[in-house]
Amino acid sequence: MKPEIETNLEIDTKMHVNKLFTLVFLKKNKSVLLGLKTRGLGKGFWNGFGGKVEKNETVMDCAKRELKEECNLEAKDLKQIGVVRYDLLHDNSSDVVHIFTCTQFEGVEKPSEEMNPIQWYKFRAIPFTQMWPDSPHWYPYMLDEKYFSARITYSDENTIKGSSIQVYNNLSNVLKIAE
Numbered sequence: 001m002k003p004e005i006e007t008n009l010e011i012d013t014k015m016h017v018n019k020l021f022t023l024v025f026l027k028k029n030k031s032v033l034l035g036l037k038t039r040g041l042g043k044g045f046w047n048g049f050g051g052k053v054e055k056n057e058t059v060m061d062c063a064k065r066e067l068k069e070e071c072n073l074e075a076k077d078l079k080q081i082g083v084v085r086y087d088l089l090h091d092n093s094s095d096v097v098h099i100f101t102c103t104q105f106e107g108v109e110k111p112s113e114e115m116n117p118i119q120w121y122k123f124r125a126i127p128f129t130q131m132w133p134d135s136p137h138w139y140p141y142m143l144d145e146k147y148f149s150a151r152i153t154y155s156d157e158n159t160i161k162g163s164s165i166q167v168y169n170n171l172s173n174v175l176k177i178a179e
């Protein structure tokens with residue numbers, strides 16, 4: 001399937017991938033569960049649940065672990081749907097975030113030290129003004145369950161210099177951007 005290109009990035013930096021993260025989005029009745037991050041990277045922004053992939057852990061294991069730690073829920077049908085690669089020019093490094101969705105989960109949702117409060121948001125009412133500036137670029141694909149890869153270039157912590165999004169019909173091409 002031919003990828004859809006949203007914007008073309010002229011620069012193709014070969015920056016070293018510095019950190020590997022996960023992000024999980026639970027879905028129910030056209031709503032998604034988000035948490036307000038209380039500390040560290042992305043403090044003060046609403047986001048899905050996730051964190052750094054630890055040594056000897058798969059991205060899937062990390063996704064499950066962080067979900068449990070941050071909102072007390074156990075994922076039953078995690079689906080790897082996308083990858084977002086951030087090229088951080090100000091830091092001369094790249095971060096990669098593996099994106100998962102999930103519709104079957106068990107437990108009682110609870111805020112945590114890192115994500116508080118947590119709240120279900122209708123797909124049409126996502127609080128983009130209180131989120132990472134890149135969120136509106138790729139959330140529509142995630143909400144729509146499209147396999148996608150996104151490459152976002154930040155020239156400083158708050159400024160997006162360019163973005164490119166590609167949509168695929170399976171996961172294998174998505175993962176190439178994370179290599």
Ligand SMILES: Nc1[nH]c(=O)nc2c1ncn2[C@H]1C[C@H](O)[C@@H](COP(=O)(O)OP(=O)(O)OP(=O)(O)O)O1
Pocket residue numbers: 021022023039040041042047048049050051052053086095097132134135
């Ligand atoms: N530009 C960006 N846009 C976005 O939507 N999410 C981002 C992002 N950059 C990083 N993230 C996500 C990835 C990850 O889920 C989270 C940051 O994770 P943390 O640094 O909080 O990791 P940990 O939970 O492992 O940290 P600690 O337990 O505080 O060491 O933010």
